[in-house]
Amino acid sequence: SMTVPVYIAEAAPPHLRGRLVTLNNLFITGGQFMASIVGGALFYVKDGWRWMLGVAAVPAVIQFVGFVFFMPESPRHLVRTSQISVARTVLARIRGGASHAEVEAEIAGISADIEGVEEGTWRELVFSPPIRRALLIGCFLQALQQFAGINTVMYYSATILRMAGFTSEEEAIWLAAAVAAVNFLFTFLGLWLVERAGRRKLLLGSLAGVVMALALLGVAFYIGDERSPALLGTSEPGACASPGARNYTSCHACVADAQCGFCSNGGGKDKPGYCLAAANNKPDHGAGASCEVKDWAFDYCPASDGWLTMVGLMLYIAFFAPGMGPMPWTINSEIFPLHVRSLGVGAATTVNWTTNLLISMTFLSLTNAITRAGTFWLYTGIALVGWVVAYRVVPETKGKSLEEVGRQFS
Secondary structure, eight states, X not given: OOHHHXXXXXXXXXXXXXXXXXXXXXXXXXXXXXXXXXXXXXXXXXXXXXXXXXXXXXXXXXXXXXXXXXXXXXHHHHHHTTOHHHHHHHHHHHTSSOOHHHHHHHHHHHHHHXXXXXXXXXXXXXXXXXXXXXXXXXXXXXXXXXXXXXXXHHHHHHHHHHHXXXXXXXXXXXXXXXXXHHXXXXXXXXXXXXXXXXXXXXXXXXXXXXXXXHHHHHHHHHHHHHTSOBBOOSOSTTBOOSTTGXXXXXXXXXXXXXXXXXXXXXXXXXXXXXXXXXXXXXXOGGGTOOOOGGGEESSSOOOSOHHHHHHHHHHHHHHHTTTTTTHHHHHHHHHSOGGGXXXXXXXXXXXXXXXXXXXXXHHHHHHHHHHHHHHHHHHHHHHHHHXXXXXXXXXXXXXXXXXXXXXXXX
């Protein structure tokens, strides 16, 4: 995740650099879509999860062979390590129809940019004002990408759909695959726009749409909670004995408790019912709980308006995929000077995965602590503040050489 955008940025011509880094993101989202299809197909296979993990080794082996035997070093790295003749050969090869004079001019530009510059250090990354500014912008964009909730949606899409009232696990898995398909298809839009609209406009437009979609998801879950089937009582035989269960008034409150499940009183799962003790996702017969399979709901509440959540998810992904998905990686690969580029992108990538871990670990806890609607409105607020900050600090890098981008921060 760190080296590929850097390599592409260092090897690509300025007028195609953003498109090629975005193309990398397109293949990532395409891989996610294919993985969701494979996962859906293996849902019907016994112990299919083992195959899901094993099949992932195939593209990894193909990548390994390609990287080791067919991919040259980037021209900028070769010039920096004084391998000028090799850099010239590689540059002529990857530039295709470029003339000898054009190759020499690019080699000269790279050489001039790194001449007399020592290898970068962490101290310089933190204490040099122009480089520190690039570092703060890069880390901010990577953190914002995660705090806007993308991997909550990607990791928990099937769970979110179950929360919205889609009762079948099979249905939720295939709808999650549809979310991955939208992510893949709308990345094509980013590929088309990145060199036309520019990084900054694409980032801000995408983030504005993300804010609206997150707000809609909050509204969808708020409506779902308000319409959650009511509980008829908490003292019937087999009632959930979890602390606080006697205070539950709706299906949503009941199923949020891992020791409880909802049993409708007949006439359909979306009708009022009882909060019963649960064991292994089923009524706990040992505690006296009894419920027909057709009336039982363990980790979701039946709802007739789950379509609004599905619309919110689709809009979220459609807005996120063209801009907020690839642009943090594209901009990070461009804003650091060559001698600290690997350190800067490494630091920003660390921020990305750290915040990814934080968001993915806290999502379900947040839904219990501040409700599902409150969780998505929290993400809305973070994304809105992020839009204001991005508007003030993120520069445009479209059409500039990496050397020219670096001089913007001087």
